[in-house]
Amino acid sequence: EAQVTQNPRYLITVTGKKLTVTCSQNMNHEYMSWYRQDPGLGLRQIYYSMNVEVTDKGDVPEGYKVSRKEKRNFPLILESPSPNQTSLYFCASTLSMRGSSTDTQYFGPGTRLTVL
């Protein structure tokens, strides 16, 4: 089954404790992206990756890191989480974004993060 998986689905942590949220897709998609969803703000793009070893900032990258060492995986790293990073996070993948932006994004189920 074609899907985007995220782990963990729920996470409660404390300020400053490094964490990683994993994202994996089995569709051989080139483009992957991370979003955070906050009430009244919709989804905001954190980082995206055009392909292996190619990443770029979205609109709200501060406090986050990503890496793309393999095509299927795109982990989101919070080196020193703070309470303002409490949010619902979504990973998404798209077959290709070769300048035509034609492809549908497939979303993971979300990770609800609480930073105390």
Next chain:
Amino acid sequence: AQSVTQLDSQVPVFEEAPVELRCNYSSSVSVYLFWYVQYPNQGLQLLLKYLSGSTLVKGINGFEAEFNKSQTSFHLRKPSVHISDTAEYFCAVSIGSGTYKYIFGTGTRLKVLA
């Protein structure tokens, strides 16, 4: 800079009534337009998209949207809603050249009343 505006944060409507969810965008370059739906406690899924060609786009579940370039709008419509359409709806644009970002609106919560 590009932006997407969904003016209505909540839209209540009775079952079997028509509905229109509004979306306006701002961009100095070409964009592609999308509507996504998010059911409670789920991720987002695509309803429909406009890439080029006919300005009236039909999607899943009986939804359609019309691209109006002069008004920079992409409103979503359904002639007769069901209880199961209760969800949050997001309008989004992807930038057609130069960068590969997606920009989402703040969402419209559609509540269908019996």
